[in-house]
Amino acid sequence: MTVADGPKIASLADLFAIAYQIEADAVERYTLLAEQMQTHNNPDLVKVFRDLARAEGIHAEEIRRQAGDIDVVVHARKMAKWKKGESPEEADLGAAHYLMTPWHALRLALTSEEQALAFFAHVVETTKDVKVKDMAKEFVEEEAEHVNLVHRLLKKYPRPPESWSQDSDLAIPQE
């Protein structure tokens, strides 16, 4: 994701819709990662990703409430997508690993939150609409808080030893 690659924010409705969509995308992505971990029998990570999905879901609902009369779901569907990369809070699927640890998951989450922060900061910088700028600032603050939260959580889960991805069994041939 590059911040400039995102959809154009021309109104408050656009901003709410995109903010909502970013959180909704994050929910979907964390849910998918939780499912991958379920299939690959990594229960700790199932829990981490489910928790992250739940947290992002709560954010999404908050934004929907804040948006008031604006139907963010409908509005978001009409908006352009991130052309090249993905939505800012969509954790990198390519970084997933079946033996990954909570530390890895939180690193992914940190990147996502930082990307969201950068996106809203870019809106603040580039918009000429005062209402949009004010609201985007609020989102920047919220995302900054999320970044801090992930940093705090990371203190609880230290970096795993280099051997974290070791599996003494060979891959199992299929089909």
Added chain:
Amino acid sequence: MGGRTSISVAIVGSGGAGTLTAGGLLLEAANAAGWYGILTRSVGPQIRGGEAAALLRIATEPVDCIADRYDLLVAIDWLNAHRFDAEITLAPTTLVIGDPRGGDAPPSVTAAMAAGARLIDIPMKEMAKAMPNGRANMIALGVTAKLLGIDRNVLSDLLRARFGAKGKAAVEANRIAVDAGYGAAAQIDLGARLDKPKKSTSKRWLISGNEATALGAVRGGIRFAAAYPITPATEILEWLAPNLQQLGGTLLQAEDELASINMIIGASFGGVPALTATSGPGLSLMIEALGLATAAEIPIVVIDVMRGGPSTGIPTKSEQADLNVAIHGLHGDAPHLVLAPQSVADCLFTTQWTVFLAEALQVPAIVLSDQFMGQARVAIERPADVAFIGRRLTATEIAAPYKRYALGGASVSPIAIPGTLGGQYTAEGLTHTERGVPTSGAADHRAQLDKRRDKLDRFDYGNHWATIEGDGEIAVVVWGSLTGAAREAVTQAHADGANVKLVAPRLLWPVRPEQFAAALKGVKRVLVVEQTHSAQFHRYLRAHYDLPKDVHVLHRPGPLTIGPAEIHRAIMDWSS
């Protein structure tokens, strides 16, 4: 002296002599005169200009096989005619017509002459040269028609119908040549006379086995075909290509047999009854996907017009040696259908019934035809219409979640056709659950194997599963295109006072042990007749059915067919 019920004629020639054209016209003329008949051919390996033999049997009743011996051999020339020695057996009573300028008669002819056969020279090539656009094959046709007692006007009408499009001159040139043949044969006595034809009440057809197969397929509901050309199955495709278009269907020419079988699986998955036609080498390439169609429960029909094998074998000649691969070739436990038509006319019925069964049971089906039946042309009465039209049990009102491979009931589960809302599923070659989800669980594997077996085993195939005729302590057990020869042998044995039964299974797989046991009730001796080197059919019978202690096997690889006289001899040698 009374007349005969059938007379056998061989016409041989080479290098573009038009032997097969003459044979075809002779069958048409005999049919127009009111007789029935069968025409088959034996050819050399050349694409053009090779040696060819038209083998005919003209009869007062419909016939399904050629005879063991020939009453008349007409040689337009003798070049390479010795290659047919083994297939054209001459008798001391045979009349041979040869062209003295056409080379020396082969040793088989001189040997027959030593035993009493007559050789009469007619200089057909020289006569033809003296005519404008004269053709020796037309002279040979005239000679043969005259000797068989076919009215000259019948042939004139036929020539007009056949060559009219080429203009009056062409009709006239051919008429002059045929007339010359009549003239040349005026003083010759064949030594055998065919009984007068009986009045026919129903419509007459001239049809080949491959055409009958194709017609049976579309009557059964086939609307899609995909195939790769292969001898001797290609005529099926050639008939289907234009005719399927007319019926709103289509034929797709594949890049190979691996593609053709998968194409028909795709079309059938889309809800369109689909077929391919091939021969042994092609069938071998299709085997993997036949397993897929079995597992995914997609109905398809594969016609195998068998030829001599293994490998490229003898592409132009017949054998029954694909029985093993058709039944046992599939990997895993893969219940499917194998059927075999019993005559040229039966290619129509059996193929139509096979389409019906495949669709009803959602299973792949193999039809084992062969080169003899497939490429033989017969004059017959129009086959009766039958009501077997493929109808698939489809899912329409679908409750979520849709279980494509649901267990229970008759083990045939409703199939959702793409486009049906709520029926979305993935047809699956991996072992799957009732919903079609891949699994490696023992219980699911077992349950789906049971389902696929049960749906075939519990189906009521009715009386068509086999031809069972006559009664007696001896049974001739036969299959496929040899059924006709066996029937004639059994009839002859009856006339000779031996009570013999004919048992010819049309449904070869799944086996019908109860019905077979009933068919063999009271039978003490079984004569198995088949066209294989390793007695595949006998081994199949031994594996799946209870046979009496006394079993005799008359088996031989192709391409030499087993005729009624040989089977009759085997019966009589044994019963005395």
Added chain:
Amino acid sequence: MTAEVRPLCKPAEYKSDIKPVWCPGCGDYHVLMSFTRAFAELGLPPEQIAVISGIGCSSRIPAYTSCYGFHGVHGRSLALAAGLKVARSDLTVVVASGDGDGYSIGGNHFIHACRRNIDMTYVVMDNHIYGMTKGQPSPTTEPEFDTALSPGGTGLRPFHPLVIALASGANFVARAFSGNPNETASIIVEAIRHPGFSFIEILSPCVTFRPDEKAWKDLVHPAPVEATNDPGKASRRIMTDDGFNIGILYRGDRRPYQLHMGQASAELAELEREFET
């Protein structure tokens, strides 16, 4: 009479409830996402789409969609799809394959599918390796890549699917990268809309046997020029690019295959007249 109007499906509605067995980190997750986003963008009802595949990691994709699917035998997905599309031209047919399934065992069908130009979309998830059978070299594996089956590398020049597609007559040729699912989705949308046979090679990393392919995300770049309709120009570009050029590279205007099933013009009974004498 009023027809009931169904709301268009959202991307998530094109996903089934079956959970993929792909390794976490596999590019194919992204491809599935691109499929569902493309289908939603096109507004196609799931029951009007058929996703056809063969064998391999990528070929598991049909069951993960809520469309009709066929998980067939190894290498034959294009043939199966051809039969389906010719029999049922009303359906949208998408074929999914991998570099082993599509280029090795299915190589002949690839050439003939391009040549036949039936209106369908062929998506090959290329990871330059056989994943399902534990990392043997595929037709697109680099010559020096060391595997248990080819110690020291195969020494063989990799197959060039895009050029082969062009030479064989594919009507639409594109390269995509799994890690950009929105961009891939828009290429799939264009491919489905384009008449005839559309071919998309998706670079989709195998994290298990080719961890080096994680670097692809930094190597890919947009194709510098617009798609051409000149196959000669397109193949020269593709032959000389770095293999990481992403985008639509060729849009042809060849007439698609025509002999689909249609309306009957004759009754069954009429056909048998040719046999009457």
